[in-house]
Amino acid sequence: MTGARVHSAKRGTAQPADGGNTVAIIGGGLAGMSAAMRLCSAGFDVTLYEAHDRLGGNASSIKRVVPGENAPKTDQQNADKTAIEQDVYPHMFCDWYDNFWDLYEHDLGRKRDDYFSPRQGVSMLRKGDAQYSRLLNNTSMEALVENMQSGLLSPAETFLLGYSMLDLAAHPFDRSSFDQLNKLDVNGFIYSRGYSTENVAEMENYILTLIWSIQSEETAAATYQNFLRHCFKFPDNSPFSWLLKGSLDKQLIAPLREELEKRGCRIETGATVSTVRLCDDRPKIRWKRNPADKRAHVNSYDYLVMAVGPAALTSLVMGGDEHTSEGKRLISCEQSLSQLQRMSAVPIPVVDVYFKHKLDLFPKDHVGLGGSKYGLTVLDISQLWSDHDFDGKTAIIIAASDAASIPSASCNGQGWLMLQELKEFYPGINIGKHWRDPDCDIDWHRTNARSNVDYPLFLNSVGSWGWRPEAAYPNTMPRVFFAGDLCRTDVDMATVEGAVQSGFQAAKALQKRDAALTGKGIRGPEIRVIAHTTYSTASFRAAKLMLMPLAYGALAMTAYDQWKAHLAEGATPLGKAEFSLSEYLLLVPMQFTMDWLKGAYWLVRALSDGGEDDPLKTGILYKALPPVGDGDGEHRGQTGAADGDAAGLHAGDDGHEDHVIDLGAATLMALGECASYASKHLSGDMKKADGTPVSPAVAAAGSVLGAAANIGGTIISALQKQGGSATDPYIRRWRAKR
Structure with a gap:
């Protein structure tokens, strides 16, 4: 059969057949599965390797077998068992995740409304408050006004929070890996703004910590800019996100696996790849089904897609002595990949809590517990998962975004501290006196705490863009490709969409390289990466300029409120601190004038020459990049055009171009x-x-x-x-x- 692998008798080695279309994909997360879906549809012979027993990676679920509902406490070992699904992480699927929705709706043939529930925003609860505050996606005037009245901050500072995000979206970044002045973090960006306040900076830090587990002083401002550009959809009235109505495995990963198998993909779970080498440019991998096995399988392929996390990727690229195995190490072929060692990832501890009865305490949104010590979020899945029988009882997922603050290394220790912090916000919940205390509201048979050390999340830290791999390195490794949310995409921020888009991107680059190497044209239907729709640079800058007087007016209101508070306390309104906000107000007219002139200058630059996103064709805002995965383009490594802003969003159809309004x-x-x-x-x-x-x-x-x-x-x-x-x-x- 064309494209089949032929296994040799020696050491189980498989050699590529004459078809020249065999592909190995290491990593069975969303990125690897997305690449496999596209490559199988194009006629490639794909084998997918996943180290865990289940596919999905950070979007997977864990199957736990627990005692039945009516099992006696004295005989749990022999009681009837039941299986429950528990997601590794709770996920939000934003409405603008175009590549993900194409995968779900087109490839799986599933209607979004049937399997997802829309959410207009998120809720927040502060310690001691009886009511939730709700923050909506700013896609309508109604949402803007409601956010101003949410109570999270004063109306003036709520406006400044939104304006700071608009300002960041409009900022002219030069994404050079070696341009030190542009290695700016989000907190530094806010500090540099003339309208900034401490409360705005704290709220921005809270948002980043809650969603991505990274502090604002560590988050790359240019990366956050890309995320914000995709989120701004005013006026659209679309939901902010969609929540899955069931477990990730049942409603997403299992259907993806079934579809992959229908398309001919071979899937090896529980398969640990230990070594990757290149022999005459062709990849050869060594792997075991069980790490304890003495015998390893060695397989050769025509192409390789690596879709694993930072630690595993670094190990496979850098690992081992070049002389201990046949072939070249990847790092010997592409030395810029040594920067992978700089990348970092962190796990988020999670507790799945099942209660013995129904609690009318939680809304249907994701809930952020404002001011919690560990950055806790809560999601009530018993109001969401329609495919599970909770018997009218409440079940929630608690996640700790600031895991480094938890003073415990054990899973149960972390879980107990998270429950104690939860009780600070919900005093009416009886959690008992210790973990697994039977005299409480918690069903301990089903409740489970996980540290998730095997599922770390990539961090978009300052400078990380220069370290992240591209989809392809055609001049040095023409048969090796990279995918995963750590790879360079226009989404940039580590998200589900970033993972799926990177998978499509790697598959597209592989298909083009295959056509160039074989000289037989594109194999199968052409693989495309769906373009996102964003506002143009000129649109963001015009909005920033128009709203700037209101921003400085909001700053004046905030300063006046502070001045009144100082008077009420009997303190001197000026000079209390070395540089108080009231004193700073004296400089506001000058600061506003300078900001307005700079904003006007950049707007004119964006409008001149008709090229809104490459003004005057200077490349200052968006430097042209070679098409992603184009074998004819010159490889840029970590230098050259890597300083293009926003990941070469407008590099052309061969890249990952955005539609701009x-x-x-x-x-x-x-x-x-x-x-x-x-x-x-x-x-x-x-x-x-x-x-x-x-x-x-x-x-x-x-x-x-x-x-x-x-x-x-x-x-x-x-x-x-x-x-x-x-x-x-x-x-x-x-x-x-x-």
Whole structure:
């Protein structure tokens, strides 16, 4: 059979057959499975290796066998058993994850609404508060106003928090690996802003720690910029995220595995790959089903995709003496990969808590416990998982994003401390006096604590862009490719979308390299990476400039509130600190003038020459990169064009290009949303010149005009995308305002 592997009698070695299309993928997480899905569809002979017993990686579930519901406490060993699924991590799937949704809806043929539940935002509970605060995705005027009134911060500082994110999205970064001034962290960026306050900096740090387990002073500002650019979708009214209505394995990973097997993919779970070598450029891997086995399997392939985490990837690239095994080490072929040793990852401890009865304490959103010692989040899965029978009882997942703060190394020790911290926010829960105390509200048979040391999450630390691998190194390793959320993509931040996109990206690069090496053209249907839709650089900068007076006005309000607080305390309002906010207010006019002039300059640069995202073709904002995986492009390693901002978002169709909404369309959409909101909420208070109220007809006309402007901007954006990329089969489904 064409493309089949032929096994030799010696040491179980497999040699590539004449078909030349054999591919090994190391790593069965979402990145590896995504690459396998595309390559199998293109006609490649794929074998997927995963070290754990289950596929999915950080998106996997753990199957636990526990005593049955009615098992007697005195005879747990012989009691009836039942199996339950517990996710390694709780995940949010953002609405803009276009490549992930294409994989789920197109490849698996599943409707999003059937298996996911939409969420407009997240909830937060502060210690001692009786009510939750809710933070919505800023996709409508209603959401903006509600966020201002959420109580998380004062309305003025809530506005400054949102403005700081807009400012970061508009900032001109030069992503050079060696440009020290541009190795800026998020906290440093906020500190450099003239409108910054301590509360805004603390909230930004809390958000980053909660979601990515990394402090703001360690997070790369340019990387966070890319995430924010994709999240800004005003006005869209789409959900912020979607939550799976069941376990990750049952609703996502198992269907993916089933589909892969239908497409001919061979899957080896519990298979630990220990060595990777290149023999005449072809990859050869050594692996064992059981690490204790004395006999190792050695297989050769035409191509290799490496889709594992930082530690495993570093070990496979760097590991071993070159003379202990036949062939070359990867690091000997591509020395820039030595930077992989700089990358870091951390696990997030998780506790699955099952209660003996129903608790009406938790909303349906993800909940952040504001001010918790360990950065705790809570998700009530008993209100979400429709495929599990919780018998009317409550089950929650607690995750500790700041694991380094937990003073315990054992799983149960960490779990108990997390439960104690949970009780500080929910005093009515009886957790008992110690772990597995039977006299409490917790069902200990099902409850489980995990340190997740085998499932660490990649950290987007400052400078990490220069260390992260590309999809392909055509000049030095033409048959080796890389995938995973640690790889360079336009998503940049470690996310589910980053993992899936990197898998598609690696598969696309492999397909193109195969065509170049064989000279027979593209094998199978051409693999494409779906482009995201973002606002243009000019749009972000125009919004920043327009809202800047309001930002400094909000700063003045915050300073005035602080001044009143000092007076109420009987303290001197000025000079209390070395440099108080009230004193700083004296410099605000000068700071505002300088900021406005700089903002205007960068906006003009973005608009000049008609190239919004490469002004004057200087490459200062977006330096051109060679197409990702293009074998004809010059390899850039860790130097050269690696200093392109935003990962070469606009490198062309062969790269991972974003669709951009230009300033004209963005302005129409924003004005339409504002007009609709004004006519809907303010018409009753609007007066004519003679003092009489505006008629309902006029208010209705304003609403119609606003909706028309909104829809007009959407249509312009869609037409521009069609005209700018006629070969791209995918256009994002922008929703008209509901």
